[in-house]
Amino acid sequence: DADVTQTPRNRITKTGKRIMLECSQTKGHDRMYWYRQDPGLGLRLIYYSFDVKDINKGEISDGYSVSRQAQAKFSLSLESAIPNQTALYFCATSDLRDRGLETQYFGPGTRLLVL
Amino acid sequence: DQQVKQNSPSLSVQEGRISILNCDYTNSMFDYFLWYKKYPAEGPTFLISISSIKDKNEDGRFTVFLNKSAKHLSLHIVPSQPGDSAVYFCAARGERSGGGADGLTFGKGTHLIIQP
Numbered sequence: 001d002a003d004v005t006q007t008p009r010n011r012i013t014k015t016g017k018r019i020m021l022e023c024s025q026t027k028g029h030d031r032m033y034w035y036r037q038d039p040g041l042g043l044r045l046i047y048y049s050f051d052v053k054d055i056n057k058g059e060i061s062d063g064y065s066v067s068r069q070a071q072a073k074f075s076l077s078l079e080s081a082i083p084n085q086t087a088l089y090f091c092a093t094s095d096l097r098d099r100g101l102e103t104q105y106f107g108p109g110t111r112l113l114v115l
Numbered sequence: 116d117q118q119v120k121q122n123s124p125s126l127s128v129q130e131g132r133i134s135i136l137n138c139d140y141t142n143s144m145f146d147y148f149l150w151y152k153k154y155p156a157e158g159p160t161f162l163i164s165i166s167s168i169k170d171k172n173e174d175g176r177f178t179v180f181l182n183k184s185a186k187h188l189s190l191h192i193v194p195s196q197p198g199d200s201a202v203y204f205c206a207a208r209g210e211r212s213g214g215g216a217d218g219l220t221f222g223k224g225t226h227l228i229i230q231p
Contacts, residue, residue: 004158033218035218035221040124040223041223042119042121042204042221042222042223042224043159043204043206043219043221044221045218045219045220048218058218090158090159092158103149103161103164104149104161104218104219105161106151106158106159106160107158108156108157108158109156109157109158
């Protein structure tokens with residue numbers, strides 16, 4: 001079983017709709033992240049959370065919100081989707097205790113298309 | 116501004132030869148560097164990392180070299196195998212210019228193609 005899972009894996013939605021992408025992990029890590037990947041742009045950080053009560057904006061948080069419902073769950077919401085949010089979205093986790101240096105483990109990704 | 120740069124979008128190498136992937140960074144506050152490998156339809160997977168206090172880290176066929184003065188790191192794969200064909204992302208951790216976020220800053224990736 002995968003340690004980091006994302007649902008849905010693919011989603012098509014229309015401009016203006018609210019959608020939620022979900023991430024669950026069984027690694028017991030305290031840190032979780034949301035990234036988006038666009039062609040030719042690598043991965044960019046949207047939001048991250050170091051524990052249930054800690055939420056931080058990344059470099060491209062506008063238009064997104066997150067919720068850390070539990071240590072194992074971190075969801076990303078698009079309140080009103082727009083076409084330029086079409087991208088591949090990745091959730092990641094990390095544990096500072098991991099060999100003393102943080103390594104992030106990624107989920108399989110959610111491919112989102114906003115029409 | 117792009118703080119982590121991978122200037123080669125693609126690289127083609129013959130099977131059995133050495134693959135060298137390069138990465139440059141501009142932020143001197145980065146203290147930890149990682150390489151991730153990504154196959155189509157999958158998330159990136161961690162490959163190897165190096166702390167800024169070291170200049171070399173080796174793990175099997177993979178070696179990462181760090182030149183802090185040049186703000187340059189490279190990933191060497193030897194010998195290259197067909198299964199190494201993937202997109203490789205260089206990533207860096209540390210306080211970003213402007214402060215704040217503590218996630219990873221990624222390069223745009225290099226598509227490595229191993230030819231038989």
